[in-house]
Amino acid sequence: MSKELINVELVGIPFSTFTRTIRLGLEEKSIPYKLIFALPHTDIANKYHPFERIPSFNFEYDGTKQTLIESAAITNFIDAIWPETPLRPSRISSDLNDIFTNARIDELISMASNYVFNSVEPPVIKARLKFEKDQKQENEIVSLLTDSVQQLHQILTKLEQYSALKDNKQFLAGDNITWADFFCYPPLADLRAINEGKCIQGESAQFTKLAAWMNRMETIESVKKTMKDTLQDGWRPPFLRL
Numbered sequence: 321m322s323k324e325l326i327n328v329e330l331v332g333i334p335f336s337t338f339t340r341t342i343r344l345g346l347e348e349k350s351i352p353y354k355l356i357f358a359l360p361h362t363d364i365a366n367k368y369h370p371f372e373r374i375p376s377f378n379f380e381y382d383g384t385k386q387t388l389i390e391s392a393a394i395t396n397f398i399d400a401i402w403p404e405t406p407l408r409p410s411r412i413s414s415d416l417n418d419i420f421t422n423a424r425i426d427e428l429i430s431m432a433s434n435y436v437f438n439s440v441e442p443p444v445i446k447a448r449l450k451f452e453k454d455q456k457q458e459n460e461i462v463s464l465l466t467d468s469v470q471q472l473h474q475i476l477t478k479l480e481q482y483s484a485l486k487d488n489k490q491f492l493a494g495d496n497i498t499w500a501d502f503f504c505y506p507p508l509a510d511l512r513a514i515n516e517g518k519c520i521q522g523e524s525a526q527f528t529k530l531a532a533w534m535n536r537m538e539t540i541e542s543v544k545k546t547m548k549d550t551l552q553d554g555w556r557p558p559f560l561r562l
């Protein structure tokens with residue numbers, strides 16, 4: 321770790337997909353950090369995040385405590401401070417392949433943060449949890465989620481076709497694991513934990529390349545280490561804001 325930068329803290333919860341993205345990178349790079357437990361819109365989250373979200377990334381530098389927000393920005397900062405165990409090609413490389421791969425990774429991060437997250441988390445995961453909490457019958461829940469699931473399938477089709485998986489590569493941006501995988505995996509791991517995730521799970525998966533990539537991801541140590549207290553692990557938020 322850089323000698324000047326100390327007391328790294330991540331403010332969030334294991335259940336949060338963006339928090340998990342940052343944790344995956346920190347674990348992969350063996351960076352020591354403290355997880356400060358905070359649900360969004362709570363005093364502790366709002367103390368660091370002006371938009372009341374999680375995660376926030378704290379550290380001390382030159383005697384001053386600093387905070388960074390926005391997961392993509394946090395990952396760029398992590399890469400600059402801790403370039404070991406790279407999760408993307410160097411930003412200063414002038415090799416055209418590296419420049420292009422970085423652009424692809426940035427595209428996939430943006431797709432994950434916008435299209436994937438927005439089509440998985442609020443309309444399918446949070447909606448299902450709310451319906452379950454309201455004790456709706458399973459067949460009613462499936463029917464209420466039909467439109468959202470159809471829209472989600474369109475996004476998954478595009479993600480599968482756009483990523484390097486279409487060229488039978490191992491990971492989303494090629495044969496190396498990158499931040500692109502760490503942004504896309506957490507919301508899709510949540511999806512796999514519910515009935516609507518059958519499309520990326522098992523023998524009868526509709527999105528076979530995404531399902532095989534998820535299986536590969538789940539053999540990775542940092543993925544296993546960050547599974548505790550996620551939806552996959554059976555954790556549920558104490559309240560839901562829809």
Ligand SMILES: N[C@@H](CCC(=O)N[C@@H](CS)C(=O)NCC(=O)O)C(=O)O
Pocket residue numbers: 336337338339360372373374375389390391392433561
């Ligand atoms: N643009 C933010 C998004 C962070 C975000 O949406 N986090 C979720 C938890 S995974 C959250 O705080 N949600 C609260 C809400 O939507 O009200 C980032 O990249 O970090």
